Amino acid sequence: MLSPTVGGTMITAAVGTAAVSIKEVRDMDEKKIPLMGVISAFVFAAQMINFTIPGTGSSGHLAGAIMLSILLGPYAGFLSIAAILLIQALFFADGGLLAYGCNVINMGFFACFIAYPLIYRTITKKGMTRTRLMTGSILSSVAALQMGAFSVVIQTLLSGKTELPFAQFALAMQGIHLAIGAVEGVVTAAVVSFVWKVRPDIINTESSEKSKKQGYKSVIVGFLVAALLLAGGISLFASANPDGLEWSIGKVAGDKEIKGETRVHKSLEKAQQDIAVLPDYSFKKQENAGESMGTVVSGLVGSGITVGLVLVAGYLIKLIKRKKAK
């Protein structure tokens, strides 16, 4: 669903944010790293538990970024979410590797660096009470999920792989995530207030964290740079995304879409032009309307033969393996 431009930009943004977070966390007590590991694993495990959503038949589960920020602070929380998502991307292919950067930004960045400091911290600044904890957790979770959902909409549209119209897609996503955010917020609030009652020392309070305005600033600057890069990507798309009608089956497609994107692509493109005998060859075919049916058939036949070749290659590998084993 993602184009490499958007996927790559978001990975860059995620790596940048992670780098800043690592810098912030580095001078932290080494003792805290195993703790971060355990808490991340805890969120991972908690994501496995389904909650019945009152009033509906459905159930949902946690994302956990706000909870991580509350327990570990925003920097360590962001790194934890990044680690969790990496494991999920590798083992459950949740979102896949290309979408990894998007996931980290959508689920981690907005929660840890916008919703947590601006909403949760502002509300609980005057001291912890149960009510403040509850409102802070719920509001920041809802806000974080709204921003994350909107960011998903934008990334999907920029990628141009689906045909969903912007307004409807955005409306549906925001609506669904309002519900999800509310559930997330209530669960977070319930858990945090329970822990606060039983083991108040675990909750990351103001005093345990020095004011780190500088840090936030650099994160936000990093994100702005990423946004600029992304904007560059958009303009590229706006001008170059070809009309569907222009498409033709025999052409080596996609060359317009990725024009000038990276050095690799550029050299690929050049190589493509150098061996342009092939695309030309099939082009001519299409212009000849009488042979069009033949083109489709030959496409199918060619595909069939390719699959056959793969099967033969597989069989050969197996054969060689068996021989070796003997």
Add this chain to the structure above:
Amino acid sequence: MTDIAGALYEIKHLDELAKRDNTINNIHPLVKLIVTLSYIGILASFDRYEVSALIPFIMYPAAVMIICEIPVGKIIKRVLTLEPFIIVAGILNPILDKSTIHIGNLTMSGGWLTLFSLIIKSTLMVSAGFLLIATTGIDDIAGAMSLVKIPSIFVLLFLLTYRYIFVLMDEAERLLKGYSLRAPGQKGVKMKVWGSMIGQLLIRSFNRAQIIYQSMVLKGYNGRYNVSGGKGFGYAEGIYLPVWVAFFIMSRLINIPMFISGFFH
């Protein structure tokens, strides 16, 4: 209710597959990481209307599965569980993309083509991701991560999270089993106990973390995680990397199925 034991088993199983001794498992993890990433990147760069040119890319997962004797059913099963999400994302394409594609006098719906293209691409990418884990294993991936200079804090965090997942999912499963035995036939956990249940899990985890940390210190932990060197670069790496990358690039530049069918004219 989510089958936690099942999920645990699935995670462990993929990691176990990587511990076996075969040609691809023994290849340097960094090489496999690069091959996987270039495979995914090149697949993603295809135009959304492309279908036939994607077919040669089946070669890579097929070859890896056969060489490593990875049960095909296992990978297919995992990919299939994700397929609904992919289909949901693209299902509106045939309705929304009313554009038609003309090949001579034959007209095709652009929407359907994009849906097919999306399904094939995602399926291949997802399988490549699974195969990376199934041939490399978590420790080696962490090793490759530190080789490309990903800060050790993150690598350590990644590894520790992975380690603790088993401990904590175990704990979570016990909690859930206790809950479901006393409240049978429920779809999920009731709202009233959300806080105390997850909170309990958190406090247990926290205590666990302290015990684990203390025992780590007793065994000489000093804030670093030492990844075993093990695999080096050799002939196998020198062949594996260029051959695959060349194959991917060639398949990207030349529509192989159309090229083959060209012989029949």
